Amino acid sequence: MPTVTTHLKAPDGTQVAIAKFEFNNGYATVTIETTANGVLAPGFHGVHIHKVGKCEPNSVAPNGGAPGDFLSAGGHFQVPGHATEPASGDLTSLQVRKDGSGTLVTTTDAFAMEDLLTGQKTAIIIHADADNFANIPAERYNQTNGTPGPDETTKSTGDAGKRVACGVIGAG
Numbered sequence: 001m002p003t004v005t006t007h008l009k010a011p012d013g014t015q016v017a018i019a020k021f022e023f024n025n026g027y028a029t030v031t032i033e034t035t036a037n038g039v040l041a042p043g044f045h046g047v048h049i050h051k052v053g054k055c056e057p058n059s060v061a062p063n064g065g066a067p068g069d070f071l072s073a074g075g076h077f078q079v080p081g082h083a084t085e086p087a088s089g090d091l092t093s094l095q096v097r098k099d100g101s102g103t104l105v106t107t108t109d110a111f112a113m114e115d116l117l118t119g120q121k122t123a124i125i126i127h128a129d130a131d132n133f134a135n136i137p138a139e140r141y142n143q144t145n146g147t148p149g150p151d152e153t154t155k156s157t158g159d160a161g162k163r164v165a166c167g168v169i170g171a172g
Helices: 113-117 152-157
Strands: 003-009 015-024 027-034 043-045 047-050 094-096 103-108 123-127 163-168
Touching: 003 113, 003 123, 015 113, 015 123, 015 163, 027 094
Parallel strands: none
Antiparallel strands: 003 015, 003 163, 015 027, 027 103, 043 094, 047 123, 123 163
C-alpha cells in the first residue's frame, strides 16, 4: 500500500505532529499523531490540505496580502475539476487532549496520492481553532452585508483561525 509520511512543525521549527497518508482501493487514510509539547492547545483544531507545498513562517499568500505563518501554502487544496465545497483538502478536525497529545484517523476519497505530489505539491496544516465546515444556518446567521448564511471567508477557511503547524506532503 503506497504511503506518504509528513512531519508538521510550528513556525519556530518545533515538531508538532506526524501525518501518514495511506492509499488503498481509491481511498486515502490519514493518520495524525501529535507531540505532547504544549504547542497545540486542548480542544478541536481544523486540519486541511493546502494547495502549495510550502511551509514558510511569516510568509505571504500566493495572491499577496499581509504576512502570516504558513500563508505561502495558499488556500485549501482542490483536485483538478473540483470547485465546490467541501474542498478536496477538507479533513476531519483533530481533538487535542489536555496534555497536548491527540490522534486523528480519517478516510477520504477526495484525492489520490498523485494529486498531492504533483505540480507545486501540497501541505497539510493544523489550525489554532475548530473548523465549523461552513455550517452556518442561513435562518440564524447573516453575513456582515445582511445576506443569510456563511460568507466566502467562512466557506474557504472554516473559520479555523491561524495556521499553527505545517508540513509539506511528500517531503518526509
